[in-house]
Amino acid sequence: RLAGIVRPGGDMQWCFSQVKGAIDDDVAEADIISTVEFNHTGELLATGDKGGRVVIFQQEIENKNQPQFRSEYNVYSTFQSHEPEFDYLKSLEIEEKINKIRWLPQKNAAQFLLSTNDKTIKLWKISERDKRPEGYNLKEDDGRFKDPNNITSLRVPVLIPMDLMVEASPRRVFANAHTYHINSISVNSDNETYLSADDLRINLWHLEITDRSFNIVDIKPANMEELTEVITAAEFHPHQCNTFVYSSSKGTIRLCDMRVSALCDKHSKLFEEPEDPSNRSFFSEIISSISDVKFSHNGRYMMTRDYLSVKIWDLNMESRPVETYQVHEYLRSKLCSLYENDCIFDKFECCWNGNDSVVMTGSYNNFFRMFDRGQRRDVTLEASRENSKPMQVLKPRKVCAGGKRKKDEISVDSLDFNKKILHTAWHPQDNIIAVATTNNLYIFQDKVN
Amino acid sequence: MSATAAMEVNAEARRILAVSISKLYASRTQRGGLRLHRSLLLSLVMRSARDIYHSSRENEGPSCAQPTPEEPMDTGSNPGELTGLPEPQPEPQPALNSAELASEEPDSAEEDSDSEITEDKENLSPTRQSRKRRGKASAAPDFLPSKRARLEPGEERYAAPLGSCRAGAGESLTALSLNRVIPAF
Numbered sequence: 001r002l003a004g005i006v007r008p009g010g011d012m013q014w015c016f017s018q019v020k021g022a023i024d025d026d027v028a029e030a031d032i033i034s035t036v037e038f039n040h041t042g043e044l045l046a047t048g049d050k051g052g053r054v055v056i057f058q059q060e061i062e063n064k065n066q067p068q069f070r071s072e073y074n075v076y077s078t079f080q081s082h083e084p085e086f087d088y089l090k091s092l093e094i095e096e097k098i099n100k101i102r103w104l105p106q107k108n109a110a111q112f113l114l115s116t117n118d119k120t121i122k123l124w125k126i127s128e129r130d131k132r133p134e135g136y137n138l139k140e141d142d143g144r145f146k147d148p149n150n151i152t153s154l155r156v157p158v159l160i161p162m163d164l165m166v167e168a169s170p171r172r173v174f175a176n177a178h179t180y181h182i183n184s185i186s187v188n189s190d191n192e193t194y195l196s197a198d199d200l201r202i203n204l205w206h207l208e209i210t211d212r213s214f215n216i217v218d219i220k221p222a223n224m225e226e227l228t229e230v231i232t233a234a235e236f237h238p239h240q241c242n243t244f245v246y247s248s249s250k251g252t253i254r255l256c257d258m259r260v261s262a263l264c265d266k267h268s269k270l271f272e273e274p275e276d277p278s279n280r281s282f283f284s285e286i287i288s289s290i291s292d293v294k295f296s297h298n299g300r301y302m303m304t305r306d307y308l309s310v311k312i313w314d315l316n317m318e319s320r321p322v323e324t325y326q327v328h329e330y331l332r333s334k335l336c337s338l339y340e341n342d343c344i345f346d347k348f349e350c351c352w353n354g355n356d357s358v359v360m361t362g363s364y365n366n367f368f369r370m371f372d373r374g375q376r377r378d379v380t381l382e383a384s385r386e387n388s389k390p391m392q393v394l395k396p397r398k399v400c401a402g403g404k405r406k407k408d409e410i411s412v413d414s415l416d417f418n419k420k421i422l423h424t425a426w427h428p429q430d431n432i433i434a435v436a437t438t439n440n441l442y443i444f445q446d447k448v449n
Numbered sequence: 450m451s452a453t454a455a456m457e458v459n460a461e462a463r464r465i466l467a468v469s470i471s472k473l474y475a476s477r478t479q480r481g482g483l484r485l486h487r488s489l490l491l492s493l494v495m496r497s498a499r500d501i502y503h504s505s506r507e508n509e510g511p512s513c514a515q516p517t518p519e520e521p522m523d524t525g526s527n528p529g530e531l532t533g534l535p536e537p538q539p540e541p542q543p544a545l546n547s548a549e550l551a552s553e554e555p556d557s558a559e560e561d562s563d564s565e566i567t568e569d570k571e572n573l574s575p576t577r578q579s580r581k582r583r584g585k586a587s588a589a590p591d592f593l594p595s596k597r598a599r600l601e602p603g604e605e606r607y608a609a610p611l612g613s614c615r616a617g618a619g620e621s622l623t624a625l626s627l628n629r630v631i632p633a634f
Contacts, residue, residue: 095481
């Protein structure tokens with residue numbers, strides 16, 4: 001069912017499906033979406049926001065007989081995952097913003113996810129309740145206790161149907177293990193452990209144990225004045241439970257094998273591409289910092305995102321990426337302005353489609369980009385309220401880098417740098433994508449004829 | 450490099466330094482505390498800009514309007530970074546999580562730029578590194594914001610007692626070593 005963005009006979013077309021979130025332009029800071037993640041079947045879609053809330057959408061299972069109408073995602077559960085905290089020792093406020101959500105593979109009727117802010121990871125259980133017990137012997141239905149002297153008979157309580165209630169409860173809280181700000185969490189393929197990474201350290205946890213974790217990477221120098229790089233992202237290999245990677249602010253990726261030693265400060269592989277000297281500038285270091293790293297589903301490749309490009313690496317080749325895609329090369333001459341308005345520090349994420357044939361990442365002006373690896377085609381699309389009619393096909397967009405602007409093109413200077421798409425997600429088994437603008441979540445699907 | 454090109458580069462470097470320093474100041478009041486990654490990137494940009502600034506000032510040479518030459522830079526004595534992150538207090542390596550966390554969030558880099566100089570600035574002989582401003586050459590670069598404290602409404606400013614000031618930021622910039630030369634672009 002999965003295909004690239006180009007089908008025989010023409011380009012794949014993407015259609016608007018849904019948009020979630022407030023319509024008004026005045027964005028409340030708490031509503032800013034900070035992470036988006038499908039679960040392993042794609043039935044559930046979770047978002048986290050700056051206000052510490054998690055909203056889970058569920059795809060309805062209707063219309064299975066009519067494939068042209070894919071089911072919609074509706075709100076399934078909303079809960080406050082993290083609250084703002086204050087670290088009294090350091091006189092610092094700890095933001096409640098959800099940095100990452102990762103789903104656990106489903107093992108029973110309930111769903112589990114990990115959500116993290118800068119300092120604390122929580123395991124949430126999301127379970128359904130559609131029955132309630134009635135007919136207790138010792139208490140009334142409203143909970144008041146009966147007078148035991150008035151009880152003359154015994155009955156067996158029965159479960160009667162009720163309106164579906166979805167409850168989220170925190171099952172584990174993994175706290176006090178990170179001195180610096182957590183940027184990543186990743187569940188291991190063994191389904192028992194997971195890692196959490198901050199700027200200088202990576203810790204390994206067991207999902208059942210909250211009072212201790214193993215430190216597996218520590219790049220903190222003895223003298224902080226010698227600090228030259230920080231960890232920016234980390235992820236476990238999808239199949240090999242002993243392997244993980246972490247990316248750095250210097251543009252390198254290290255692959256580590258936990259079987260080699262308990263402390264994985266020495267990498268097994270170091271992926272680094274030599275810098276192009278002709279591109280040297282004040283800002284070379286900032287734009288080479290990797291903001292996201294993601295393994296392909298098949299585990300043979302990994303993708304990294306830096307400020308201007310997406311790179312695909314073959315795990316067997318450390319010297320350079322096998323593919324490089326320019327996301328918005330027209331920004332290279334604007335780096336100074338982007339430094340002044342802070343956009344150069346934006347951390348874009350990236351994602352693979354289900355069969356690893358297409359990769360996607362966000363850009364500015366609410367544009368997002370897809371790169372079809374097989375077909376060597378790419379497309380720029382826009383998430384906007386203007387293109388939000390049901391099943392409206394998205395028109396490819398084009399940015400004019402210089403010279404004469406053609407009709408329908410947009411010039412670089414007209415781009416709205418406040419409208420950035422940092423978080424995108426692709427359904428693991430279908431051509432459905434979730435794209436987060438500042439405070440809205442757009443769901444697009446491919447046009448099925 | 451021609452004199453005009455050097456001046457342009459100089460002006461650009463100064464502007465970037467000014468922008469960077471104001472970003473550093475602003476990040477002190479950010480919710481969630483100083484971000485290590487961001488601070489590191491800012492310091493890298495500042496270091497590039499500082500190196501370009503100084504090398505282009507040297508290149509200005511005879512066309513320079515400064516009446517007195519700059520104080521010689523102290524190379525090689527200190528491998529530390531310019532606006533690197535300050536000394537953290539020692540903290541326990543957590544194999545077991547402890548409820549106590551040592552305080553080690555980076556403070557303002559500006560406050561600690563002095564701590565990275567291995568030489569003892571407090572006890573130097575006056576002839577070598579005087580804190581007195583000796584004219585334009587050793588004045589603080591004009592892109593730096595004023596170091597005077599911001600007054601709350603109703604407060605008045607009093608003259609600071611003699612001998613209590615630290616070295617001006619300008620002298621810090623010239624005195625710190627260049628441990629890396631970033632090739633001009």
